[in-house]
Amino acid sequence: MSRGAFIILEGIDRTGKSTQSAKLIESLRKLNINAERMAFPNRTSNTGQLISKYLSNKDYHINDQTIHLLFSANRWENLDFIRSKLFAGTSIIVDRYSYSGVAYSVAKGLDFMWCLQPEVGLPQPDLVFLLDINPEDSRLRSGFGSERYENLQMQKNVSTILRQFAEIENYWKIVDASKSIEDVHEILLKHSNEIINDIQIDKRPLT
Ligand code: T5A
Ligand code: NA
Numbered sequence: 001m002s003r004g005a006f007i008i009l010e011g012i013d014r015t016g017k018s019t020q021s022a023k024l025i026e027s028l029r030k031l032n033i034n035a036e037r038m039a040f041p042n043r044t045s046n047t048g049q050l051i052s053k054y055l056s057n058k059d060y061h062i063n064d065q066t067i068h069l070l071f072s073a074n075r076w077e078n079l080d081f082i083r084s085k086l087f088a089g090t091s092i093i094v095d096r097y098s099y100s101g102v103a104y105s106v107a108k109g110l111d112f113m114w115c116l117q118p119e120v121g122l123p124q125p126d127l128v129f130l131l132d133i134n135p136e137d138s139r140l141r142s143g144f145g146s147e148r149y150e151n152l153q154m155q156k157n158v159s160t161i162l163r164q165f166a167e168i169e170n171y172w173k174i175v176d177a178s179k180s181i182e183d184v185h186e187i188l189l190k191h192s193n194e195i196i197n198d199i200q201i202d203k204r205p206l207t
Helices: 017-030 046-056 064-076 079-087 098-108 112-119 152-168 181-202
Strands: 006-010 035-039 091-095 127-132 172-176
Touching: 006 017, 006 098, 006 181, 017 035, 017 091, 017 127, 017 181, 035 079, 046 064, 064 098, 064 112, 079 091, 091 181, 098 112, 098 152, 127 152, 127 181, 152 172, 172 181
Parallel strands: 006 091, 006 127, 035 091, 127 172
Antiparallel strands: none
16 A cells, blocks of 8 residues: 655635645545645644644734744644554645745744754655735735734735745645635646555655
8 A cells, every 4th residue: 555645735824725625635535535634733732722822812922933943843743643644545635834834934034944944854745735826815815814924014925935935846836826716626636636646656755
């Protein structure tokens, strides 16, 4: 049996990551592919509860370096879970990963290499979708503005950094997230299905 695929959805706030990961899981399961969903931050763990409080309450102070390391620790907490699912043949679809971790902190002014360091050693994704949208447009979607980073300048900075990741790494696919939910879904399903099949054929290791 071959391992599952490790697939990430990235993008600024309100680009449709949760909507799309839920639909993707549903469609993959209809094709008899084992798939599970995860999201970072995982708000239920000890670090996740602190992170959630920090995001939802702008008066709750944690300094920039500490919150960065907490977001990273929140991913490391799930290392065993991720590896065990993938090696059991289940593909994992994840809302946000190390790239959000780096992009949001660099957008606030922290050093890029410093931000990247705690992410080194986490499993590498097989495929990353960048749900790309003009920050002026995502701002109009429902719910925008309720959490800490949901302001236009921050979103523009993050968008620029995520695009830079997408341009240098060939396992990234930039997807126009201003399209309809169905159109975006079709693109994600096609590429996800392809990578899941490729891994079955070439048995590539998880790195
Ligand atoms: N963060 C995160 C860090 O700083 N460091 C880190 O390491 C990590 C992991 C919380 C914040 O934390 C920061 C980044 C964030 O600022 P979160 O928990 O992912 O991250 O935030 P959420 O609020 O859960 O999610 P988002 O705001 O990113 O929203 P989604 O999941 O991208 O969007 P979704 O699917 O909820 O859709 C938003 C709205 O748009 C509609 C939906 O119906 C919904 O109303 N919509 C569409 N409308 C029109 N056309 C489409 N194609 C649409 N797709 C969705
Ligand atoms: Na989300």
